Amino acid sequence: MQEKFIARCFELAKLGETNAFPNPIVGAVIVHNEKVIGEGFHRICGKEHAEVNAVNSVIAKYPKNHKEILAESEIYVSLEPCSHTGKTPPCTELIKKYRFKKLCFAISDPNPDLDQNRLKAFKAIHNNGTEIVYPEELSLETKNNANFINRIFFHLISLKNKQKNETRNPSWINIKIASYADCNMITKDEDQWITNSESRKDVHRLRSTHDILITGINSIKNDNSKLNIRFSAEELNLADIKTPEIVILKSKQNFTENEKKNLNIFQYHHPQEYKIEDVAKANSLKSVLEELCKNSPQRIMVEAGPKLAESFLKQDLFNEITHYMSLKGCDSLYNVKNIQAHVFFQNNKIIQILDNILKHHQNFSNHKLKIIHKELINSKCGETPDLKIVISKSL
Ligand code: AOF
Numbered sequence: 001m002q003e004k005f006i007a008r009c010f011e012l013a014k015l016g017e018t019n020a021f022p023n024p025i026v027g028a029v030i031v032h033n034e035k036v037i038g039e040g041f042h043r044i045c046g047k048e049h050a051e052v053n054a055v056n057s058v059i060a061k062y063p064k065n066h067k068e069i070l071a072e073s074e075i076y077v078s079l080e081p082c083s084h085t086g087k088t089p090p091c092t093e094l095i096k097k098y099r100f101k102k103l104c105f106a107i108s109d110p111n112p113d114l115d116q117n118r119l120k121a122f123k124a125i126h127n128n129g130t131e132i133v134y135p136e137e138l139s140l141e142t143k144n145n146a147n148f149i150n151r152i153f154f155h156l157i158s159l160k161n162k163q164k165n166e167t168r169n170p171s172w173i174n175i176k177i178a179s180y181a182d183c184n185m186i187t188k189d190e191d192q193w194i195t196n197s198e199s200r201k202d203v204h205r206l207r208s209t210h211d212i213l214i215t216g217i218n219s220i221k222n223d224n225s226k227l228n229i230r231f232s233a234e235e236l237n238l239a240d241i242k243t244p245e246i247v248i249l250k251s252k253q254n255f256t257e258n259e260k261k262n263l264n265i266f267q268y269h270h271p272q273e274y275k276i277e278d279v280a281k282a283n284s285l286k287s288v289l290e291e292l293c294k295n296s297p298q299r300i301m302v303e304a305g306p307k308l309a310e311s312f313l314k315q316d317l318f319n320e321i322t323h324y325m326s327l328k329g330c331d332s333l334y335n336v337k338n339i340q341a342h343v344f345f346q347n348n349k350i351i352q353i354l355d356n357i358l359k360h361h362q363n364f365s366n367h368k369l370k371i372i373h374k375e376l377i378n379s380k381c382g383e384t385p386d387l388k389i390v391i392s393k394s395l
């Protein structure tokens with residue numbers, strides 16, 4: 001039961017993925033007699049934490065007797081409740097105030113600001129009669145999911161701890177790749193798209209949850225890409241959507257006046273939404289990236305053709321790869337109709353294929369790469385399923 005409520009916290013947390021950054025994404029659920037009576041998530045960095053929003057939703061529902069109801073309730077959170085005063089007061093104070101029956105959270109918060117107060121705060125909650133269920137008591141899958149959804153936050157904190165004197169802002173670089181099962185990234189003439197419509201929708205979600213989108217002049221010219229977000233927040237399971245700042249990398253080539261008038265990117269975006277960066281002038285890709293993160297940490301997504309993606313990989317300028325792999329034309333390898341069975345019930349089959357992909361990526365990098373997430377993306381309109389694989393550097 002508690003794993004189910006924590007799973008709901010993860011879903012809620014992800015709704016805040018657009019604007020919670022650089023804070024973690026967090027979801028909270030309040031349960032009374034095994035029924036969810038309140039939910040909340042952290043939507044905007046600097047604003048209310050998930051626990052506060054969940055408690056407020058119960059107060060709104062039971063304006064007269066919320067105190068009694070909350071004291072008979074359990075609170076589930078996807079991350080350890082904060083015990084420090086940041087831009088907002090400590091959530092542990094709120095939990096203490098309402099004397100919940102139980103507090104359960106999925107992972108500890110590595111933010112060093114919490115270290116001073118944690119022990120005292122949890123002791124006070126415990127002494128107040130609240131049972132505390134720590135992450136150690138949850139399943140490995142739950143702990144892995146809690147780690148996965150906040151991998152960017154955990155990465156930023158670990159950098160901050162390691163490089164105390166570093167003045168540069170940390171960044172997170174995600175290279176998006178779409179390919180056929182043989183890793184070929186070039187669209188075959190007969191079909192316009194490599195991946196199915198649900199994967200392409202997921203890419204729009206990815207755009208909205210990054211701050212900068214890097215592409216290359218060639219991709220813009222060859223694909224005439226719009227690089228906008230063509231789904232609503234609701235369709236993307238987000239509370240808010242935003243268009244990341246678009247950075248078009250160029251070196252020798254330029255846009256002609258005619259291209260500047262006619263290409264979609266210039267039609268669909270205001271001039272303040274994109275900029276063109278000359279990599280040759282800046283000296284290196286690395287210096288372009290440093291300049292982009294000059295004022296604050298940034299989540300950067302690279303959505304470009306194979307050549308530019310390869311430059312990022314070869315120069316080791318990435319944290320993760322999001323690979324959408326079309327299983328189109330895999331009929332000889334799979335019985336496509338039974339693909340779900342292959343993925344979920346014959347695990348070894350899928351691992352075998354993923355190993356091939358990893359070998360391919362490893363050619364680009366000195367780092368050990370590891371798959372941290374994989375899921376099958378089925379399409380509602382009968383297209384072939386795709387595999388979404390998130391590959392990360394082993395730290
Ligand atoms: C929680 N619940 O929903 C979030 C937490 O400046 P503040 O007050 O917003 O605090 C930010 C820190 O609080 C952040 O770095 C992380 O350690 C924690 N985030 N904690 O209990 C939440 N977003």
Ligand code: ZN
Pocket residue numbers: 049050051081082083089090091092
């Ligand atoms: Zn908090």
